[in-house]
Amino acid sequence: MARMRVVSLFCGCGGMDYGMSGGFTYLGRYYPKLPFDIAYAVDNDPYCTKIYNDNFPHKCEVKDVREINADKLPDFDILTGGFPCQSFSISAQNPPRLGYKDERGMLFFEMVKILKAKRPRAFVAENVKGLLSANKKKAFPLILKEFGKAGYKVKFKLFNTSDYGIPQKRERVIIVGFRDAVDYDRFCFPTPTTPLAKATLKSVLDEDADNNDKWFFSDKAVRGMMLVKEKMNKGRVQNINEPCNTISAHLAKVSLNSTDPVLKIGERYRRLTPHECARIQSFPETFNFASVSDCRKYRAIGNAVPPVFMWHIAKALAKVTDPENSYEAEEDHMPNAMPWDMKQQNVAMQPDLFDTLST
Numbered sequence: 001m002a003r004m005r006v007v008s009l010f011c012g013c014g015g016m017d018y019g020m021s022g023g024f025t026y027l028g029r030y031y032p033k034l035p036f037d038i039a040y041a042v043d044n045d046p047y048c049t050k051i052y053n054d055n056f057p058h059k060c061e062v063k064d065v066r067e068i069n070a071d072k073l074p075d076f077d078i079l080t081g082g083f084p085c086q087s088f089s090i091s092a093q094n095p096p097r098l099g100y101k102d103e104r105g106m107l108f109f110e111m112v113k114i115l116k117a118k119r120p121r122a123f124v125a126e127n128v129k130g131l132l133s134a135n136k137k138k139a140f141p142l143i144l145k146e147f148g149k150a151g152y153k154v155k156f157k158l159f160n161t162s163d164y165g166i167p168q169k170r171e172r173v174i175i176v177g178f179r180d181a182v183d184y185d186r187f188c189f190p191t192p193t194t195p196l197a198k199a200t201l202k203s204v205l206d207e208d209a210d211n212n213d214k215w216f217f218s219d220k221a222v223r224g225m226m227l228v229k230e231k232m233n234k235g236r237v238q239n240i241n242e243p244c245n246t247i248s249a250h251l252a253k254v255s256l257n258s259t260d261p262v263l264k265i266g267e268r269y270r271r272l273t274p275h276e277c278a279r280i281q282s283f284p285e286t287f288n289f290a291s292v293s294d295c296r297k298y299r300a301i302g303n304a305v306p307p308v309f310m311w312h313i314a315k316a317l318a319k320v321t322d323p324e325n326s327y328e329a330e331e332d333h334m335p336n337a338m339p340w341d342m343k344q345q346n347v348a349m350q351p352d353l354f355d356t357l358s359t
Contacts, residue, residue, distance in 0.1 A: 009111060
């Protein structure tokens with residue numbers, strides 16, 4: 001087996017790295033180990049790294065990527081990272097160039113800098129759908145150009161994670177680059193595994209949360225939303241027979257007036273629990289979030305790359321780096337392999353929040 005060493009930037013709580021590694025069960029399917037070993041991982045959030053270090057044999061470093069000395073990194077074959085994109089801007093110069101509005105906009109260049117210095121075989125970058133349209137659609141071509149200037153031939157694709165057995169309609173851009181033309185020519189992005197038979201939100205809900213007032217909105221919160229409902233088109237109760245809307249780090253401060261998904265239980269409204277959010281993001285039951293507060297869990301989970309989705313991307317990469325082996329997800333026939341995903345099969349469909357609230 002041709003194993004590849006990975007350096008993981010902006011690793012967060014480890015969703016991308018867990019998917020790259022493989023060897024876990026989710027919704028009754030086993031996703032086998034892949035030929036990738038994490039040689040080094042880094043993130044600047046101490047709470048995310050605490051979660052990360054509770055779940056991996058190797059340890060993530062708490063550090064600003066701008067402080068990394070590329071020459072001191074271990075040897076590696078693949079660079080991964082979901083670089084922040086909120087702060088990209090295009091300066092008014094001829095020719096236009098990629099700039100930044102604040103310090104976060106500089107972090108993309110750190111990834112490029114390491115590619116130039118270390119020349120790994122390939123890289124994988126993940127980002128939000130909005131990257132494609134940022135700065136009137138000028139930023140993304142320049143980002144691709146920067147990768148090209150670093151010496152990499154690049155492919156990219158917009159994905160919806162609900163096409164890959166994940167109960168969430170999460171749209172993300174994946175950029176994959178290769179140093180060598182032969183690898184570039186051989187790589188193909190994964191095709192959808194569940195284009196029609198989507199995993200549903202009800203398959204990952206926790207019925208015990210329905211009996212805990214902690215997760216329910218107060219009558220005051222509902223009345224406050226009612227006062228402004230004619231001016232808003234945001235709050236949504238989820239249809240639990242479909243994949244969930246995208247969850248985000250904002251779930252720690254979710255309100256009925258936000259874009260964050262909520263549930264209707266009888267005549268009451270509740271937020272998703274951190275445990276449910278982890279399931280929605282395709283973290284297996286064995287992944288441990290217990291060492292941080294609920295607020296920190298929401299933030300880490302909402303910012304993570306869904307492990308199952310990343311497993312499919314990494315499997316496609318493995319077909320290039322390890323073509324002699326086949327890696328296929330399979331039914332997990334172990335007892336208790338599905339401890340929670342069959343509990344909610346008879347729960348009724350939940351309509352839109354504003355369609356159901358009454359004065």
